Amino acid sequence: MSVVIAAVFALATGALLLAAWSLDDTHFDRPSTEFDELGAELESLPGVEAVEMERWVEAPTFSDPTSWMFVTVSDAGLPGLLEAACTSGYPDEITWHIRVRTPAASDVALNASPSDPVPTASAPSCPGFGFDAVRLTKELDRVAPGLAVQPSIWDKGVLAFLAMDDLDQPDAGTPTGFADTLPLVEHADALLTAAGRDADEVVEVNSPDLSLMIEPGESDAYLALLTDLVHLGATAFWADGEGTPIDGVEKVQIVAPDGRHAAIEDAIESSGLHIADLEVRFIEQ
Numbered sequence: 001m002s003v004v005i006a007a008v009f010a011l012a013t014g015a016l017l018l019a020a021w022s023l024d025d026t027h028f029d030r031p032s033t034e035f036d037e038l039g040a041e042l043e044s045l046p047g048v049e050a051v052e053m054e055r056w057v058e059a060p061t062f063s064d065p066t067s068w069m070f071v072t073v074s075d076a077g078l079p080g081l082l083e084a085a086c087t088s089g090y091p092d093e094i095t096w097h098i099r100v101r102t103p104a105a106s107d108v109a110l111n112a113s114p115s116d117p118v119p120t121a122s123a124p125s126c127p128g129f130g131f132d133a134v135r136l137t138k139e140l141d142r143v144a145p146g147l148a149v150q151p152s153i154w155d156k157g158v159l160a161f162l163a164m165d166d167l168d169q170p171d172a173g174t175p176t177g178f179a180d181t182l183p184l185v186e187h188a189d190a191l192l193t194a195a196g197r198d199a200d201e202v203v204e205v206n207s208p209d210l211s212l213m214i215e216p217g218e219s220d221a222y223l224a225l226l227t228d229l230v231h232l233g234a235t236a237f238w239a240d241g242e243g244t245p246i247d248g249v250e251k252v253q254i255v256a257p258d259g260r261h262a263a264i265e266d267a268i269e270s271s272g273l274h275i276a277d278l279e280v281r282f283i284e285q
Contacts, residue, residue, distance in 0.1 A: 030057050030065045038090045038125070039069070045084060047077015049101075070097040075108075075141060079134050086126035096127040100137050104145030108137045111152060131159060131195035139194035143187040147180065151195070158213075159197055160204035177235045178210035182226055185212075188219040209236040209255075215274055225271045232260040232267070236285070239275050251279040258282075 035055050043051040052070040067090075073081050078100055085096070093114040100108040112127035127133075130153035140149055150162040163181045184191070188203040203214045214222055229237060236255035252275055256264055265280050 030055050032065070032067075032092075034090050035067055035092075038085075038088050041088065042069075042071060042081060042084055045073075045077060045080050047074040048081060049073060065092065067092050067094045068097075069094050070099070072099045072101070075100050075102045075137050078137060082127065082133065086123050088123075088125050090125040093124045094127070098127070098133075102137065102141035102145075104141045106137075106141045106145055107148040108140055109148070109150040110137075111150065129153070130157075131197060135194045135196065136191065139187075139191055143190060144183040147183070149184070151191075154204065158202050158204050159192065159195055160206060161191070163205070163207040163210075165208075177230070178207060178226070178237060179230050181205065181207045181210050182223060182230075185214065185219060185226060186223045188214045211238040212275075213240050218273055221272055225267060225273065228267050229254070229256070229264060232264055233257045234260070234264060236283070239278070249279065251281055253281050253283050255283050255285045 032055050035053065039051050039053045042048055049072040050070075051072075054068045055065050056068075057065050071081060078098070081098070085094075095114065096110070096112040098110040098112075100110060102108065110127070110129060110133050112129050129151075131151065136151055140147070140151070144163075148164045150164070152160055152162070154160050161184050163184060184205045188205070189199070192199060192201060192203060200216045202216070203219075205212055205214065210226075212222065226237065234254055234256040236253075238253045240250055252268060254264060261282055268278075268280055269276055
């Protein structure tokens with residue numbers, strides 16, 4: 001009887017442990033000689049500063065390993081890195097995080113995952129961004145020097161730019177203003193072209209203090225409006241974006257001094273933008 005009880009206890013303990021591993025996404029290493037060789041090859045490339053990598057499986061199946069790669073590289077080294085990744089012969093798909101440092105101190109984060117809604121890349125190991133990463137990185141360096149930016153393609157195929165003060169610490173607290181992000185608005189058309197996207201596409205710009213969609217032909221008018229709002233003391237501006245508002249009401253939300261609310265409402269209403277007729281709400285911060 002004691003043997004039976006011990007067996008039942010062991011099975012129960014094992015089931016609980018398996019459930020715990022499944023809930024907290026515990027990684028179980030699954031080394032691969034081919035993956036290690038790819039990492040070593042990338043690390044030896046000109047312009048590559050650092051390579052971090054991991055290959056693992058998770059409970060409960062312990063199958064279908066995930067291959068993950070984080071590479072820090074200069075913009076000059078980016079083309080060689082992408083060529084090596086796409087011609088490596090590594091047979092599995094890879095989740096890529098590539099951090100590109102540029103001459104003008106821009107920090108560009110390029111992410112690609114097998115689950116991303118972009119066209120299939122030329123090989124399983126090849127990162128598919130949905131845009132021309134090399135040309136776009138160079139254009140970001142030109143038009144937004146010193147800015148940390150993550151370009152990506154969202155679910156609806158929209159090219160979006162997420163600007164952060166620091167890629168290492170993207171979380172933000174109290175709004176500090178969005179003036180530094182305005183080059184992304186000003187040069188939205190040039191960024192679309194550099195990315196190899198159609199000129200009539202929408203561009204989304206986001207930062208902790210700014211969220212908006214720029215429709216074709218709106219970049220100049222949006223830049224003029226936001227510049228006026230900065231002069232009126234606005235420190236945060238959130239307009240339309242991906243998804244449906246919680247209350248179902250499309251609106252513009254702004255953080256600004258009380259005495260400037262009327263002037264800000266007038267500026268938005270007369271802007272000629274697609275948001276001109278939306279409700280404006282002012283938020284206390």
